Amino acid sequence: MKEAPIGIFDSGVGGLTVLKQMLVHLPQERMIYLGDTARLPYGIKSRETVVRYSLNNAAFLLERGVKCLVVACNTASALALDALEARFRVPIVGVILPGAEKAARSTRVQKVGVIGTVATIRSRAYETAIRSFRETVDVLSVACPLFVSLAEEGWIQDDITRAVARRYLEPLIRHGIDVLVLGCTHYPLLKPVIAQVMGPSVGLVDSSREVPLQVKRALEEKGLGAPGGRRPGVPPKVYLTDCSAHFLELSQTILEISPEDVEYVDVG
Amino acid sequence: MKEAPIGIFDSGVGGLTVLKQMLVHLPQERMIYLGDTARLPYGIKSRETVVRYSLNNAAFLLERGVKCLVVACNTASALALDALEARFRVPIVGVILPGAEKAARSTRVQKVGVIGTVATIRSRAYETAIRSFRETVDVLSVACPLFVSLAEEGWIQDDITRAVARRYLEPLIRHGIDVLVLGCTHYPLLKPVIAQVMGPSVGLVDSSREVPLQVKRALEEKGLGAPGGRRPGVPPKVYLTDCSAHFLELSQTILEISPEDVEYVDVG
Numbered sequence: 224m225k226e227a228p229i230g231i232f233d234s235g236v237g238g239l240t241v242l243k244q245m246l247v248h249l250p251q252e253r254m255i256y257l258g259d260t261a262r263l264p265y266g267i268k269s270r271e272t273v274v275r276y277s278l279n280n281a282a283f284l285l286e287r288g289v290k291c292l293v294v295a296c297n298t299a300s301a302l303a304l305d306a307l308e309a310r311f312r313v314p315i316v317g318v319i320l321p322g323a324e325k326a327a328r329s330t331r332v333q334k335v336g337v338i339g340t341v342a343t344i345r346s347r348a349y350e351t352a353i354r355s356f357r358e359t360v361d362v363l364s365v366a367c368p369l370f371v372s373l374a375e376e377g378w379i380q381d382d383i384t385r386a387v388a389r390r391y392l393e394p395l396i397r398h399g400i401d402v403l404v405l406g407c408t409h410y411p412l413l414k415p416v417i418a419q420v421m422g423p424s425v426g427l428v429d430s431s432r433e434v435p436l437q438v439k440r441a442l443e444e445k446g447l448g449a450p451g452g453r454r455p456g457v458p459p460k461v462y463l464t465d466c467s468a469h470f471l472e473l474s475q476t477i478l479e480i481s482p483e484d485v486e487y488v489d490v491g
Numbered sequence: 492m493k494e495a496p497i498g499i500f501d502s503g504v505g506g507l508t509v510l511k512q513m514l515v516h517l518p519q520e521r522m523i524y525l526g527d528t529a530r531l532p533y534g535i536k537s538r539e540t541v542v543r544y545s546l547n548n549a550a551f552l553l554e555r556g557v558k559c560l561v562v563a564c565n566t567a568s569a570l571a572l573d574a575l576e577a578r579f580r581v582p583i584v585g586v587i588l589p590g591a592e593k594a595a596r597s598t599r600v601q602k603v604g605v606i607g608t609v610a611t612i613r614s615r616a617y618e619t620a621i622r623s624f625r626e627t628v629d630v631l632s633v634a635c636p637l638f639v640s641l642a643e644e645g646w647i648q649d650d651i652t653r654a655v656a657r658r659y660l661e662p663l664i665r666h667g668i669d670v671l672v673l674g675c676t677h678y679p680l681l682k683p684v685i686a687q688v689m690g691p692s693v694g695l696v697d698s699s700r701e702v703p704l705q706v707k708r709a710l711e712e713k714g715l716g717a718p719g720g721r722r723p724g725v726p727p728k729v730y731l732t733d734c735s736a737h738f739l740e741l742s743q744t745i746l747e748i749s750p751e752d753v754e755y756v757d758v759g
Contacts, residue, residue, distance in 0.1 A: 261540045262530050267643075269735040272529045341737060372640040375535075383658070386651050467537040469609060491759045 228253035230284030231293040234265040237408030238295030239478040241431040248435035251449045254459040261464035265298040266340020277303035283490040297406045301348035314441040321437045322430030323352030330402040336395040337364040339406030363398045367391045374412040388420045404428045461485045496521035498552030499561040503531040505676030506563030507746040509699040516703035519717045522727040529732035533566040534608020545571035551758040565674045569616035582709040589705045590698030591620030598670040604663035605632040607674030631666045635659045642680040656688045672696045729753045
């Protein structure tokens with residue numbers, strides 16, 4: 224079981240940012256990644272649909288013998304973690320708690336902002352999680368639906384993206400937050416513009432960076448960590464549910480995955 | 492069979508613009524609408540996925556006894572019409588041909604622009620269809636992926652939308668087109684801005700307006716038209732595959748459908 228791989232899933236290829244961090248911080252572990260590119264995005268859909276898709280994805284990975292599940296998608300973490308934990312017995316790590324813990328510990332003025340998909344923000348999952356670490360923190364959340372399209376369009380350092388960011392983030396600036404959680408795997412791609420609009424006094428929390436530590440802890444707790452000594456850099460196995468060129472290109476941008484490393488599957 | 496309903500499907504609720512036109516022009520017909528809101532959007536996905544989803548949707552409608560299928564989604568019309576015609580025997584009307592015919596007949600300078608999703612534009616379906624009506628027409632196509640998100644965000648008469656439109660449409664203006672096909676069911680929602688950016692000398696073709704005539708022809712050809720005399724305004728039956736509030740609100744905006752008229756189904 225210690226030798227088994229870790230399974231990571233996301234609604235698409237944005238979660239490859241999490242896989243990337245995992246490869247850096249847990250080099251002795253094998254990884255399997257599943258991106259549900261055929262049914263993305265999750266962030267505009269209902270809890271029922273997101274739970275159903277998440278259960279499909281987890282079942283696919285567990286059939287491949289994973290010892291632990293990482294839910295790299297913020298929306299799936301916010302809406303489906305309970306359902307996954309009720310159904311499966313392996314340790315399951317979402318991206319909400321690690322990001323929330325970091326934010327709760329970092330704020331000095333006790334005011335934290337959260338940006339994410341409509342579904343993530345509506346669920347109030349970050350708010351609940353941040354308050355579970357520090358009850359007195361004031362959390363203001365804003366949905367930024369256009370950020371994913373802008374990131375996918377590649378309009379990164381761009382006047383239009385800056386104008387959109389100003390409109391979405393203005394209430395957070397006015398609220399006087401000093402920590403902003405990037406609550407969607409795509410948002411780190413827009414970090415330059417978000418940082419510029421928020422100004423240097425606001426710290427940005429990228430949940431993907433906090434996940435490996437949490438996974439390490441979960442594996443150690445259950446005695447499931449891979450024995451050391453494996454050569455670092457074992458290439459991950461990547462599955463996608465849709466084979467459009469669009470997602471391949473995006474995968475390459477994020478993780479330098481070349482087409483031959485990717486396998487297409489139907490998990491529905 | 493004449494009394495059977497007409498089945499209309501779309502990747503989401505944008506196709507309700509087509510249903511609206513159908514209700515106006517074919518008031519004696521009963522209609523069933525299916526929006527695949529759980530798996531939308533189609534426009535960034537592969538041909539394989541769009542074909543599979545389209546076959547699911549068509550099968551669902553045919554099980555409900557429809558006499559004719561309308562593919563209200565531009566992407567599904569561009570990528571899956573052949574597969575649908577190979578599998579099913581009822582008359583099938585997509586949105587590409589009606590829009591292409593109108594554009595080919597309207598252009599005076601023989602230069603037509605087409606805007607649509609990445610998948611629609613890549614398929615070159617409009618180009619092929621327009622040339623089938625008038626071989627000499629010069630067609631320039633541009634994918635506008637952000638338009639759907641902007642329309643769904645409700646940023647209709649908006650400076651950011653205007654800036655995005657200017658960036659996408661600029662090559663079409665420079666090319667000197669006099670007719671622009673709005674090749675995605677969401678784009679008519681942005682008509683005010685698109686018209687303003689293109690200027691008064693460019694005619695806009697909204698495929699949804701051309702569909703009812705084509706359907707009428709197809710039904711007459713097969714002797715399948717409903718007998719007249721039925722009271723106009725029979726309320727359509729609407730099925731969606733996801734029940735998020737987001738799509739309900741959008742449905743209400745487009746067609747004034749109230750929540751109790753909508754049923755949620757799984758077609759996958």
